[in-house]
Amino acid sequence: MITSEKPVYAPGEVDFDTLDETPEDYRRMLRTLIGKQYVGEIAACEMFARAAYHLPEPGRKAALVHTADEEAGHVEMMDALARKVGLDVDAWLARRRPGGSHFLGSEEDVTDWIEVSVFKHLIDRCGRVWLWSMRNSSFKPYGAVIGPILRDEARHGQDGAEEVVRLCEAGNREAVQERVDYWFPRGLQLLGKPGSEGNRTAYRYGLKLHDSDEEMAKWIGEIKPPLEQAGVALPTPQRVREHGVDLAGVSW
Ligand SMILES: [Fe+2]
């Protein structure tokens, strides 16, 4: 962690009625974290729903519609929270990319079952680790929604891991490896830059418990065993650094 200093606020110490008493940079950081999660939940919901539209098999459609429905539940929770803390929801929505393009950072979308499965194993778990870092938020109403969302995201990640192993056993190892090579650096980027000013502020105010490097290490520890079981390797730290990812001291 970036500092051993005790956070200014304890878990659950700030509520809606005491939010106005917090410093401006507390509220700004809180809104940033909520805004980031809010647009991520919307994008995930749209991405799974669109993938369900593109995939012909009934069983896969049903699975994806169910996942999209759970993401829609997360959107509702985050929307209520965002409006109550004064987040400029319209501004956040105006600058976001829809569906899978939010995570891809391009105009493309995610419409393929292998891509969806790798995404669930890697990126749903990445989101879960990011939320895990905020599990004891000093802002009580945020902490209250994180528990139920974490449970859903854990299941999405588990479904993805099981499907990745099945896909590799069924002869798709090369395609899975190719998508892992693509999504792994993106997942690390989504976790942010270790030691950043934002991480320091979030920690100081009890809004996050961990820095990005700790989140990266935890994430890698979770995604690696099923990939090893599937015979798929993570790109090397050197290759990841070539994507411009700051790994601090994280290795695997
Ligand atoms: Fe979600």
Ligand SMILES: [Fe+2]
């Ligand atoms: Fe999810």
